Amino acid sequence: xxxxxxxxxxxxxxxxxxxxxxxxxxxxxxxxxxxxxxxxxxxxxxxxxxxxxxxxxxxxxxxxxxxxxxxxxxxxxxxxxxxxxxxxxxxxxxxxxxxxxxxxxxxxxxxxxxxxxxxxxxxxxxxxxxxxxxxxxxxxxxxxxxxxxxxxxxxxxxxxxxxxxxxxxxxxxxxxxxxxxxxxxxxxxxxxxxxxxxxxxxxxxxxxxxxxxxxxxxxxxxxxxxxxxxxxxxxxxxxxxxxxxxxxxxxxxxxxxxxxxxxxxxxxxxxxxxxxxxxxxxxxxxxxxxxxxxx
Numbered sequence: 304x305x306x307x308x309x310x311x312x313x314x315x316x317x318x319x320x321x322x323x324x325x326x327x328x329x330x331x332x333x334x335x336x337x338x339x340x341x342x343x344x345x346x347x348x349x350x351x352x353x354x355x356x357x358x359x360x361x362x363x364x365x366x367x368x369x370x371x372x373x374x375x376x377x378x379x380x381x382x383x384x385x386x387x388x389x390x391x392x393x394x395x396x397x398x399x400x401x402x403x404x405x406x407x408x409x410x411x412x413x414x415x416x417x418x419x420x421x422x423x424x425x426x427x428x429x430x431x432x433x434x435x436x437x438x439x440x441x442x443x444x445x446x447x448x449x450x451x452x453x454x455x456x457x458x459x460x461x462x463x464x465x466x467x468x469x470x471x472x473x474x475x476x477x478x479x480x481x482x483x484x485x486x487x488x489x490x491x492x493x494x495x496x497x498x499x500x501x502x503x504x505x506x507x508x509x510x511x512x513x514x515x516x517x518x519x520x521x522x523x524x525x526x527x528x529x530x531x532x533x534x535x536x537x538x539x540x541x542x543x544x545x546x547x548x549x550x551x552x553x554x555x556x557x558x559x560x561x562x563x564x565x566x567x568x569x570x571x572x573x574x575x576x577x578x579x580x581x582x583x584x585x586x587x588x589x590x591x592x593x594x595x596x597x598x
Contacts, residue, residue: 305343305439305441309439309458310441310457311456312456313454314398314440314455314459315394315454316394316397316452316454316455317391318390318450318451318452319386319389319415320414321446321450321451322450324368324383324449327368328366328369328382329383329449330364330365331359331368331381331382332383332384332386332446332451333446334364335356335384335388336387336444336446336451336453338355338356339356339387339442339453340444340445341442341443342355343439343440343442344434344439344440344442346436346439347433347434347435348433349433350432350433351429351430352388352391352421352423352429352431353423353425353429353430354429356384356387358426359380359381359384359425360380361380365380365381366380367380368381368383369383370382371409371410371412371532376497376532381425385408385422386414386451387446387451387453388421388423388430389412389414389415389419389422390414390415390452390453391421391430391442391444392405392415392419392420393415393419393468394442394453394454394455395432395455396419396468397466397468398440398457398466399464400432400433400434400435400436400440401432401433401434401435403431403432403433404429405430405431406421406422406428407420408420408422409422409529409530410529410530410531410532411500411501411503411529413500416470416505417529418470418471418505418506418524418525419468419470436457439457440455440456440457441455441456442454442455443455443456464512465512465513465514466511466512468507468508468509468510468524469507469510469521470505470507471505471506471508472505473504473506473526474504475503476502476503476504476530476531477531478501478502478531478532478533479531479533480499480533480534481533481534481535481536482536482537482538483496483536483538484540485538485539485540485541487539487541488537488539489539490543491539493536493538494536494537495534495536495537496535496537497532497534498532498534499531499532499533499534500531500532501531502528502530502531502532503528504526504527504528504529505526505527505528506524507523507524507525507527508521508522508523508524509521509522509524
């Protein structure tokens with residue numbers, strides 16, 4: 304019921320891109336963003352991401368999309384909503400609100416810098432923070448055109464510190480290339496079924512500065528380890544089946560017996576039962592004296 308006059312000042316803002324996400328993941332990101340839009344946190348109140356977003360169910364419109372599980376990329380209902388919680392985490396850090404519960408992903412997510420993410424799992428892992436200010440704050444969130452934007456509004460005071468958040472990579476962890484045989488794919492063919500992502504050991508720091516930009520303090524927020532996401536290549540092992548064509552049987556035509564002409568009386572032809580040196584032709588066939596001529 305608070306009017307906009309209660310939130311005149313921008314306290315912090317942060318954006319991340321989901322432009323390359325699948326259609327299902329886009330749906331999940333947009334639903335989660337809509338759930339936190341307009342949410343007001345009163346002084347001393349703790350915000351729970353899971354409670355605010357609610358259960359990720361098919362009935363509420365959530366879809367199957369990519370998630371991290373045991374060092375591999377798989378699918379799960381509501382996959383992608385960790386991008387919204389991670390975007391919110393950066394807003395909370397820059398607004399200098401009190402983080403009461405945050406867990407890093409086991410594998411690095413590329414939409415925020417290392418150590419600046421916050422994973423959530425429905426009913427298991429939550430992201431929470433407390434409004435430690437003396438006045439209420441309000442979240443405004445949107446997800447459109449492939450960008451998640453979250454802004455926190457409230458009332459600034461002269462005593463508010465200038466906060467910067469720093470991410471440092473301490474170690475890079477190389478990924479491995481793993482091959483998996485697929486007996487249903489033709490031999491010689493390959494397919495990348497999981498793209499590789501480097502792992503990291505990293506730290507995040509809260510840096511407080513004065514109006515002139517001088518560092519007043521630098522405090523460690525967290526130190527995290529993200530295992531590498533291995534490249535997985537499917538290799539075909541199915542042997543090509545060679546089909547030998549069955550030869551078409553050939554048949555020898557049955558010879559048609561040639562009937563010898565019967566000698567008409569008076570022309571000297573042989574009977575049909577007699578052999579002839581001219582191959583069965585009547586005697587005198589080739590002779591000029593033949594009554595039939597040479598044809």
